[in-house]
Amino acid sequence: MGTEFVQLSLTPILIGILAAVACALPGNFLILRRQALIGDAISHVVLPGIVVAFLLTGVISAIPMLLGAAGAALVAVGLIEVVKRLGGIEPGAAMGAVFTSMFAAGVLLLEQTDTSSVHLDVEHALMGNLESLVWLQAEGWHSLLDPGMLATLPDELTRIATVCAFVVVLTVVFWRWLKISTFDEGFAQALGIPAAALGLGLVVTAAIAAVAAFDAVGSIIVIAMFICPPAAARLMTNRLERQVGWSVTFATLSAVLGYILAGYGPLWFGAQGAVSAAGMIAAVSGIILGLACLYGPHRARVGVARKEGA
Amino acid sequence: MSAIVGPNGAGKSTLLKAALGIIPRLSGEVHVFGETIRNARARIAYVPQSASVDWDFPTTVLDVVQMGLYRKVGLLGRLSGQARVQAHECLERVGLEDFANRQIGQLSGGQQQRVFLARALAQDADLFLLDEPFAGVDAATERAIIGVLKLLKDDGKTVVAVHHNLATVRDYFDHVFLINVRRIAEGPVETTFTTDNLHAAYGGRLAATHLTELAVIDGAR
């Protein structure tokens, strides 16, 4: 646990944790609002958003990418709403039609432009590359205290840290509004809470978390991070505060365990090399959810029998 | 003709659904005409409460009535011209023959209820189970439905309906089951549908809303 750990493992683990937490927080509300699949839609439209941002600016840099992804999420939500209203189509199918089309457009654009000079390819976008986000300049734990060395930390870490902080602040500031409007949207509106804007804000926040996490884990595995930790947390408690706490714990646990298993797991089996850390994080979060489904104290639905009766 | 009567939450609809195997039973067996439900199913027609239906579904009124024939024709069987004629007849019996080609969502609540009755008629069953057939329908439809049901009775069919309007029990039914989670009373309307039994079933819940209905009942006795 010396210099090598700081150089190779510290930043990926930190990025993994921050990404998982940033996704899990909005995920809690998406699940309670029965909008879990909005996470699915968002993660698919991040790709076209980033491609368009790249085409417009010609560079791969954080701000345009974040804006592009957030914009794409807004466009997707708008289109889904339009298709739902104009066509009278149920939300799931409307979502499926919109986000797959946007994703296809993104892939097409990417293939049509010459992106060989920059680090933007479809596989990377889908699978993520957590392992490559290392801090080679570090000389040991003491580098964490050296401002000059800190400046050499990978950009991705600063970015995800900022976004994670942003998400935490938003969650804290809008806590009561989110809680009320998630529970009873009509009541929230009666209180004068702009529930529709809040819902849209939630989606945009989720999109921003998704695009920041996208560097690390790719656009599909983000879905697991949106859903698995909050879903497992949902089965642990009946109180929203505790649920959010559990979800953060689960997210952190998935990130740490997933990274360790991916890096060292194959060695334990006598195999060479490592496997995808992002994939492993998703797998661990899935196992946590599975355990929660089997043993979580609040796993059963309340009043199932009564609901089915008349 | 029998009514299943009881307060909200007494398990009236649940009783029907469990009997039909729509929701799983914890214990007990269901026998119909001396056979297990599995063997007797072809002789039972069910008219559900409309809650479980997708009104935007791409299907016409005639299609819905023909659904009653699905079990009979099986997977491969063609719905012959005769089946079409039969479906039209059933629609005629509920007074909807001019609406055969409408999409189901374009009908009013009462008309939709009539369509489901027509679908049950198409099944040509011996036992008709109806879940609140008069809930949310207009007076004309209620008259039309009760007319059809009385004809069924005259044909020797058995009709069992979940019913919540105490005021009309006497006019419509011959036999009544009073339940509130458990069975309270059962028997011919004249001897069973009494204020005492109603109090036993409804308890303290036989409140102001029911008083007028009770007055009607007492007046009829």
Place this chain on the structure above:
Amino acid sequence: MNLFVDALFLQAGYNAALVAIGAGLLGFAAGASGTFPFLRKRALIADAVAHATLPGVGLAFVVMVGFGGDGRNLVGLIAGSAVTAWIGLLLIEWISRRTRLAEDAAIGAVLGVFFGVGIVLLTVIQTMSAGRQAGLESFLLGSTAGMLFQDATVIAIGGSLAVLLTWLMRRPMTLVAFDSDYAAALGYDVRRIDLLMMGLVMAVAVIGLKLVGLILIVAMLIIPAVAARFWTDRSTSMIWIAGGIGGASGYLGAVLSASAPAMPTGPIIVLVAAAIFMFSLLLAPDRGVLAALFRHRGFQTRVHRRQGLLALAARHPIREAYTLRLLAREGLVRPDGVPTDAGRAQAAKVTRDERRWDVAREIYQDAGLTGRYDGLTPIEDVFTADEIAEFDRQLGPPVTVRGD
């Protein structure tokens, strides 16, 4: 452009022709078997099922290589992907039935986790195969390079089976999607039919992996069905229309992709399907946006006509020029505003219907129909003959409108 025409008539080379035919067949199968999941409002389960194929592809590859075979055998990979997709499907069903989590959360969890596991397996294979490219990444977005006759055969056979089963099971599936309680009362096993419905989707997803890829195959399962809904009010016709739309997008997409460079087949097919969907959304009769606009226009006309006739009946002068023109065109009034005989008859009818509507509104306080209590729809379209007779009984004998 020439290349496009060549490709359209299968003259652009063996591989392009094979791809076009395969994509067309796949599209047809996807459209047809996607119809019922859409009607059951469970379209997005297809997304999870498709993503859940990835670990199966990886596992099948490892197993086949382990037995000394060719890891890229398509039938083997399809079998493997079907296994994990089925597991994913059962897990979704189990989670949403046994826990308080809603189906959407279960879908998302299975989708993300299975895909993650699949990526792990892909990296395992990369280190394992020691330099030999497995090329399994092409299953993500599909690849038409090196499509074999064998692959097209797999699609043709698998697709036909899926379409055949969809058609055979159309009645139980219609029942379950329309009214699952009634289906259960008839003795159908709703859970098994649901699984069959999604099993068909899974079958199409696995045979489409190679061509379209597991991320976009869901589009072919959803979009044609959604588009088809605009063109029919019958579920059985919907199967064939969705199949046709899917087939057309598959074929056209493959042709387009063959006729220009840097045009990946999967995304192009999806975009063609999306274009057909847009076309249906805007232009379909009845349910399309344009049709709705025309209906609004027609509604306006009917309002003017009715107000005009009511004015005639009440012997008020008609002041609005548009109303007057409208009635004159139908020969109901003379240009100076005096009603003709036909006009008087119509006015009497409208007045009577108006009073019938008054009675109707009193009798039926039915939320489902209030939207159409506009007094404009001919009353015979909304009510049955016995219902109208009931109104007339309450109204008394008809009135006549006298001319001056």
